[in-house]
Amino acid sequence: MKPCSTCLSYTLMFLNYVQAFNGVSILIYSLWILTCWSTQQNEGASWFVWFAFGVGVSVCLIAFIGYVSAEVTNGCCLCFYALFTSILIVSEAALVCDIILNKQWEKDFPRDHTGELQRLRQFIEANIDICKWFATVVFAIQMLSIMLAMILRLMARSKRVNTGRHEDYDAIRKPLLNQLDAPIASTSLGNEKIPTKTWRSAMKDKLGWAKNQSSDEAIV
Known part of the structure; x- marks a missing residue:
């Protein structure tokens, strides 16, 4: 049981490394846009920059929680990690569905003064196959991370229950052993x-x- 739990923990930590890399990449992209916009314009940054920055920070925080949870194999931390990852997946799915089903999806968002949203759209349309594969890999990593977190949580819980049962069993047996040893009194x-x-x-x-x-x- 312990080697299996260790293997799953290391796998979950590796998956969180990949997710942390994605989060850092989004942070670098948002900071690059912010730097370019600040040097060219005197106005404040557009909402798209702060949105990308918030997504990057959120992904990095979730990856950090997942890494710590896999390291200590704590059931509470694993539960929170699975919950936050599920919320992130639902948000991503809602955004993708809105873009696919709504042809006028750009009108649902405020105007982007930096123009990066339009350039990002053109880049995705020009490399649609690569973007599809990338999105599929990210989605698979997130789903696999949730599954591994739940398995580790169940294993940690069963281990704790078995430990409690052994302690109770030893506590029950101890007086009986003492009674058997009682005739040795001298x-x-x-x-x-x-x-x-x-x-x-x-x-x-x-x-x-x-x-x-x-x-x-x-x-x-």
């Missing part, structure tokens, strides 16, 4: 220890010898 005679049964038999023999001696004196 009585000291001088500097020597004589078991209880031997002491009793010695006393009976002594009392019997005293009675026989008294009866012989009476006959005389």
